[in-house]
Amino acid sequence: MIEFKNICKTYRVAKRQAGFKNAVKSLFSREYETIQALVDVSFRINDGDIIGYIGPNGAGKSTTVKVMCGILTPDSGICRINGKVPWKERTSHVKDIGVVFGQRSQLWWDVPVIDSFELLRDMYKMDEKRYRRNLDELTRLLDLSELLKTPARNLSLGQRMRCEIAAPLLHEPKVLFLDEPTIGLDAVSKIAVRRFVKKINEEKGTTIVLTTHDMMDIEALTERVLLIGHGKILLDGNLEELKKHTSTDKKITVKYTGRIPALSEGMKLKEARENQMTISLDPHIMPVFAAIAALASQTDLLDVSVTDISTEEVVAALYKEYHI
Numbered sequence: 068m069i070e071f072k073n074i075c076k077t078y079r080v081a082k083r084q085a086g087f088k089n090a091v092k093s094l095f096s097r098e099y100e101t102i103q104a105l106v107d108v109s110f111r112i113n114d115g116d117i118i119g120y121i122g123p124n125g126a127g128k129s130t131t132v133k134v135m136c137g138i139l140t141p142d143s144g145i146c147r148i149n150g151k152v153p154w155k156e157r158t159s160h161v162k163d164i165g166v167v168f169g170q171r172s173q174l175w176w177d178v179p180v181i182d183s184f185e186l187l188r189d190m191y192k193m194d195e196k197r198y199r200r201n202l203d204e205l206t207r208l209l210d211l212s213e214l215l216k217t218p219a220r221n222l223s224l225g226q227r228m229r230c231e232i233a234a235p236l237l238h239e240p241k242v243l244f245l246d247e248p249t250i251g252l253d254a255v256s257k258i259a260v261r262r263f264v265k266k267i268n269e270e271k272g273t274t275i276v277l278t279t280h281d282m283m284d285i286e287a288l289t290e291r292v293l294l295i296g297h298g299k300i301l302l303d304g305n306l307e308e309l310k311k312h313t314s315t316d317k318k319i320t321v322k323y324t325g326r327i328p329a330l331s332e333g334m335k336l337k338e339a340r341e342n343q344m345t346i347s348l349d350p351h352i353m354p355v356f357a358a359i360a361a362l363a364s365q366t367d368l369l370d371v372s373v374t375d376i377s378t379e380e381v382v383a384a385l386y387k388e389y390h391i
């Protein structure tokens with residue numbers, strides 16, 4: 068269980084104007100400003116859950132993860148993960164957690180990946196039998212056999228990411244923090260990473276906190292989403308509720324020949340190309356079947372598709388609504 072209660076965290080940073088004169092001046096008198104990274108943040112995450120932690124750049128996501136990992140001590144508030152206070156019981160806490168930072172490598176750059184793994188085995192004081200079993204399983208699931216002998220610096224991003232994800236799982240953590248695990252990956256690698264994360268959660272019951280800007284990650288992996296903005300939790304709910312909170316509009320894309328159909332009340336034009344238009348429809352004003360009939364009565368329809376608005380659009384609308 069992850070318990071995060073009324074956590075506040077500020078950073079104190081020195082203010083400095085540009086230029087040599089100001090650099091010299093700052094040696095003698097410094098001005099500081101305070102950045103409120105987390106403001107009274109509270110949530111609970113049950114064992115075995117996967118949650119998506121989303122918010123725009125600078126919202127406070129990494130700060131939250133760093134507090135949960137024990138890297139940062141908050142100014143106030145309570146955080147307990149499996150009963151331990153991360154920054155006070157660091158040595159025993161790190162055995163319970165694993166972290167993947169998509170933007171930073173945790174593997175030693177110049178040595179073969181297997182050497183990094185063996186170093187982790189020693190750091191976590193794992194017994195050889197357990198290490199071997201987990202290494203064999205991860206090698207099979209993530210197709211690592213050809214990669215283990217290669218130095219991290221010679222791996223492609225997708226190959227390296229598979230190794231980065233395996234590394235914290237060698238010691239079977241109860242909680243896994245994934246910070247943008249699919250950033251920069253191609254479509255096939257993204258799907259492979261998502262499938263693997265889901266499998267680990269289902270089979271090992273690992274609790275997963277996923278921080279991402281990729282809404283396809285959220286859609287594929289999480290039901291519950293926490294939205295943070297300006298250091299405050301703005302929404303905590305399931306993805307479907309968030310979608311309903313924002314809009315129940317339907318997106319209708321039509322391809323047609325003949326004249327451009329006029330829009331009825333409840334329809335808004337989102338995009339128009341030659342012989343194709345995408346309309347956002349408020350189904351409370353006009354039901355979908357009536358909207359299609361109204362369009363068909365004015366032109367020859369070649370193709371119609373009806374979808375809900377995408378998670379990406381939902382999140383963009385939420386950011387706009389909360390001015391974040």
Ligand SMILES: Nc1ncnc2c1ncn2[C@@H]1O[C@H](COP(=O)(O)OP(=O)(O)OP(=O)(O)O)[C@@H](O)[C@H]1O
Pocket residue numbers: 078079080102103104122123124125126127128129130131
């Ligand atoms: N070490 C630091 N020193 C000073 N300010 C910091 C530090 N780390 C973060 N901040 C500030 O705290 C706020 C929250 O930053 P944080 O890195 O937690 O955001 P984030 O949501 O993870 O952003 P991103 O999506 O860009 O990674 C930002 O205003 C950031 O500039």
